[in-house]
Amino acid sequence: MEYGAVVTSSTATAQAWLDHHSRSLGLFIDGKFVCPADRQVRSLTDSKGGNVCSIVCAVEGDISQCASSAVIGFKAWSGLTCSQRAKVLLRLGSVLGQHGTCVSELCEVCEASCSPSNLVRLLQYYSSWAQLRDTLIANWTPLGVVAVVVSDDCSLYSLALKVLPALAMGNSVIVVPGQSTAPPALLLAQLFMAAGLPAGALNVLTGSDMSLGAKVAHNPTVFLLSLRVGAVDGVIEAAFKKKKEVHWVLYVQESVLDSVVARLRLRMVGMKCVGLLSAADRVLVDAAVQQAQQQGAVLIQSCTAPPSGAQYPPTVLCRCAPASPCVVSPSPGPLLPVLTFRSNTEAVILGNHSPHGQAASIWTEDLTLALETAKSLSVGSVWVNSCSLSDPCLPVSGHKDSGTCTDGGQEGLYQFLHPSSSSPLPRSSPLSMEYTKFGTEASPAIIPDESNLARWSYQQFVGGKACKADSGCSLAVQPPGGGGVLAYCSDGGRKDIRNAVEAAIKVQPGWMKKSPSARAQTVYSLAKGLEAQRLDIAASINIQTGLSVDEAQTEVELSITRLNDWAAYCDKVQGGTLPVPQSGSALSIPEALGVVGIVLPDRNPLLSMVTLLGAAIATGNAVVMVPSQKYPLPTLAFIQVLQSSDLPAGLVNVISGNRDQLTVALANHSVIKAIWYWGSAEGCQYLQYTCINPLKKLYLSCQKDKEGRDWTQSHPTLLEEMWRNAVQWKSVWIPTA
Known part of the structure; x- marks a missing residue:
């Protein structure tokens, strides 16, 4: 069937409104x-x-x-x-x-x-x-x-x-x-x-x-x-017919490429040029087309491109290279790159290779294959045998460089709310700081004398093993009142963060695919391990923070309860089906972020640590944690619990050292998907300035003495707030007619 004649619409009412305002x-x-x-x-x-x-x-x-x-x-x-x-x-x-x-x-x-x-x-x-x-x-x-x-x-x-x-x-x-x-x-x-x-x-x-x-x-x-910011008919509608907020890339199985290209040629016949925002955009489009052709792409256009001006014909660039700029960083304009694949696995790898992840459209007769592919793609919306359907009841998260917030559905409302039990962070004027110098201060030197030669030394935890820092250096941990040396801990750096992320990325996909009940049992076992070590952990809190023995034991008991809460939470909130006005089924699915970097708070060093750790791993993430620089010993003592647990090796990693230096290392690592930070105002501003390429999801808190979150509270919004910061949402739309 051919497209019908284009009906010219009137804009008299809009023109009258503009005239009323004298344009x-x-x-x-x-x-x-x-x-x-x-x-x-x-x-x-x-x-x-x-x-x-x-x-x-x-x-x-x-x-x-x-x-x-x-x-x-x-x-x-x-x-x-x-x-x-x-x-x-x-x-x-x-x-x-x-x-x-x-x-x-x-x-x-x-x-x-x-x-x-x-x-x-x-x-x-x-x-x-x-x-x-x-x-x-x-x-x-x-x-x-x-x-x-x-x-x-x-x-x-x-x-x-x-x-x-x-x-x-x-x-x-x-x-x-x-x-x-x-x-x-x-x-x-x-x-x-x-x-x-x-x-x-x-x-x-x-x-x-x-x-x-x-x-x-x-x-x-x-x-x-x-x-x-039918299959062929859907492609034409998405790529050329509408004002685009999404730049599409078409992946076609090699066995049907010739047929798809022939249909694209047929549907593009008679299509007119599409308006660009400016003549400058035309220069970018011309450059992208020329570069794609130089890399072997075949050009298919609906009509001849005008020599100049802010218009360009609908254009297909067939057999583009996966690393071509028109695929990785698309220019404005009606360009549709076409890549080929042999297997479903290869298609998913190519699709996830893009730094963007807003939406995908899957066309296949195999519904099982469609759902498997939809779950594997790192995008916020997936349409099966359809394209560009939308409804406000569906939650959509931008993945990768397509954004970090969630719009739509009940889940999208929380970005405009804060828990009633806590006040939102006050806004303040930007600090005057040199970003290149943040985190470059050297750690304080340790001068040996009779008072600090024999002290207990704590190692860090990477890939399931306790180890020293790559530099071989240590930091002195001071007692609560300051002065003297309580113990030593490893002074980790960029190489240690890199090793920890490599260990985490190997194990995170398998951990994410585990059933929620299996993850729950593992977190329950972690709580049991903490209970078995509660006296040693309480002693570390008592020595490090100066709390009484009873107060330290109370924090350990609260931490055990918090881990049990997270274990119970694993399989309680898992999305579901949503009512949509069109025929079909729509699914909302919470997914893990990936590898999360956590810079831990000073307040309640054990309880805050297990609260954040539990939120991350219960939802399927892997973690690289930086202990509180002021009170690192409770977290470092917790490594004994991690070693005796049945958590996969590399799922949880602990790197101690200078907080600012390790924050810089986390911010500049391209694999880390999110950073949760409790620290200085300078650190918060540095992360906001730095974590944009690639884009990271940030959860920031500027901690001040005797202020901030009360981690001992058991308010119901505490777990919910943490859980929502640990997941991203995907919607899958399957029409039936």
């Missing part, structure tokens, strides 16, 4: 449009070079005004009952129905296509969560003011997928949209006000580039959340 859109602050006269403006053009409108570029004063309005808006919005917030969101659905034509047309004009029906579905879904927040998500509190920053290639739907759950949970929102999304975002804010949203609860700031988002993030009242 000059201002900022949206405190419930109304604000058009400062002395601001720089940015022109928005369509793919043919025609003028759409101009957009005001916000400055520091606008950010401060917006933040103040958002604080007031948060108080008013969060002060409403859950039912009242739900009614506002439902009312917006009605308002959107009345003005859906304007929204749809404006998205089309701005090339940020989004169906009003999809927005209405989002509103229906999140209004119900607003209604049930205190019932189904008890003991969690909204963060406050949330900033949602999106890139130029983000659709209005993806923007709404962040804004609506934040509002549903009771936060106020500052939106910093991309260039093409700015007009629809401003229109949506206007409709929100018509639905009864309090002034200041939703604000929109526009600017010349993404640096505006960074400036908003620096405001101390703001919590930042940033968005990154």
Whole structure:
């Protein structure tokens, strides 16, 4: 069957809305449009070079005004009952129905296509969560003011997928949209006000580039959340028909390659050029195509490329090399690289070779093979014999460089909440620091004298064995009051971290594939091992921290209980099936992150260690732990428990030494997927600055004397918060019709 004739749509309503604003859109602050006269403006053009409108570029004063309005808006919005917030969101659905034509047309004009029906579905879904927040998500509190920053290639739907759950949970929102999304975002804010949203609860700031988002993030009242940005028929629809937030790579089994390429050629006949964001993007596309051809790719185009301009024809690059830049780091534009494979295993290896992991589409007649492949792929969404289906009930985590947060479903709501039992970390101004010098200070020298020649020496733990640091050096551990030497511990470094990660990566895939009940039994055995060693471990706590013997024994008992809790938790939360409006089945699956680096807290050194360790291994991760530099002995004494346990060798590794130096080593290791850090403000900022290439999931806490988390608490949100930081989510959609 051939595609029908293209129907030319009218955009009269959207043009009238733009004319009403004199085609000059201002900022949206405190419930109304604000058009400062002395601001720089940015022109928005369509793919043919025609003028759409101009957009005001916000400055520091606008950010401060917006933040103040958002604080007031948060108080008013969060002060409403859950039912009242739900009614506002439902009312917006009605308002959107009345003005859906304007929204749809404006998205089309701005090339940020989004169906009003999809927005209405989002509103229906999140209004119900607003209604049930205190019932189904008890003991969690909204963060406050949330900033949602999106890139130029983000659709209005993806923007709404962040804004609506934040509002549903009771936060106020500052939106910093991309260039093409700015007009629809401003229109949506206007409709929100018509639905009864309090002034200041939703604000929109526009600017010349993404640096505006960074400036908003620096405001101390703001919590930042940033968005990154038949088989052949499905491929054509995904790769060329829609505005792309996902750059696709097509993997085809060699036995059917000729047939697939022939069908691609047929379906591409008559397809017109696709508009790019700018002429500069055209240069990048031309360079990517030329480089792919030089590496042996075969070029297939729907029509001849124009000599210049911000347009390019739909293009297939057949038989690309796996390491080709158009595969690993795709350029903007309608390019579809095609690679071949022989076996399913090879297909998974090639798919996981990419540094990105947002979504995958699997086309096969073998459902068992499809599910096995879906589970093996490191991506956030998998569609079976379908493509680009979406629904807000499905949780989706970006994998690898595609992001670290979870959107959609109940799981996606927790990024806008914090446990009621603890306060969120206060925002502070960025520290002035030289990142290249962080962690470069040498460890203090040990000068031998009569008082420290004979002291107990603790080793580190790598690959299931106690061992010395690669450097052969040691650090002196001081008693609670300072002065003198209590013991010595290994002074680990980059090579030790590398050895520990190599041991962890070998065993983690097998540990992750174990059944939850098998992991539970192993964690139970670890608790029994701690119980058998409780007197020795209590003595190490007593000697190291200065706690009384009774207090030290109490911490050991709490630690045994905490490990038993994690063992029981292993098979209790495992995702499930979700109701979706379309026919078919949808699965949500929590998965392990991989290798997690943990820099341990000073407070409650044993209890905090087993709490974090239990969260990581119970969910299928491997661990590289750095003990508290101030109180390392309880963790080092715990190595005896690890040696006698039946944990796989290499699953848990302990590297002692200078905290800052080891933090740098963890941050710069490409295999480590997440870092949990308790330490200085400089360390937190260093990790935020460094862990972006490759992207790591961060769980940070700036610890201060006599402050921070009370690890002895048994509040139900404690385990839940740790568990949610230890997993990433995958959704699998299997249509039946």
